[in-house]
Amino acid sequence: MSTSADAPSRIPHVDYLVLDDGEPHLVAHECASCGARFFDRRNACAACFGTEFTTVPIATRGTVQAFTIVAFAAPGIPVPFVAAVVDCDGTSVKGNIINVDPDPANVATGMSVQLATYSLGTDDNGVEAVGYGFEPAT
Numbered sequence: 474m475s476t477s478a479d480a481p482s483r484i485p486h487v488d489y490l491v492l493d494d495g496e497p498h499l500v501a502h503e504c505a506s507c508g509a510r511f512f513d514r515r516n517a518c519a520a521c522f523g524t525e526f527t528t529v530p531i532a533t534r535g536t537v538q539a540f541t542i543v544a545f546a547a548p549g550i551p552v553p554f555v556a557a558v559v560d561c562d563g564t565s566v567k568g569n570i571i572n573v574d575p576d577p578a579n580v581a582t583g584m585s586v587q588l589a590t591y592s593l594g595t596d597d598n599g600v601e602a603v604g605y606g607f608e609p610a611t
């Protein structure tokens with residue numbers, strides 16, 4: 474039995490994060506002509522100028538391709554944090570590495586990670602904004 478009826482609604486912070494269809498996952502727009510994938514909305518493919526896209530789910534596990542530990546950011550953004558590019562079964566996804574100390578000892582290229590969501594806060598109506606990152610794979 475689900476008890477979610479009393480829980481606040483949750484809305485994804487970005488429109489390519491899907492929360493209400495099984496496990497949380499990301500989706501991309503895939504060019505019908507060449508298969509290039511984009512997370513933002515596009516009118517035409519940057520690779521081939523095709524204009525037809527399908528929505529495809531992105532693997533929730535991947536490996537860290539590149540990362541940087543960000544020490545300076547806009548006011549209000551806690552630093553340091555780890556910004557990374559994760560190879561999710563062939564699709565490059567930008568995301569922060571979360572649930573680890575932002576220290577080079579804890580993050581490495583090639584390390585296995587999995588998608589994780591976290592709360593960005595709840596508004597006055599009880600609607601929770603949810604963001605995503607990647608955490609070390611279990």
Ligand SMILES: [Zn+2]
Pocket residue numbers: 504505506507508509518519520521522523
């Ligand atoms: Zn294309």
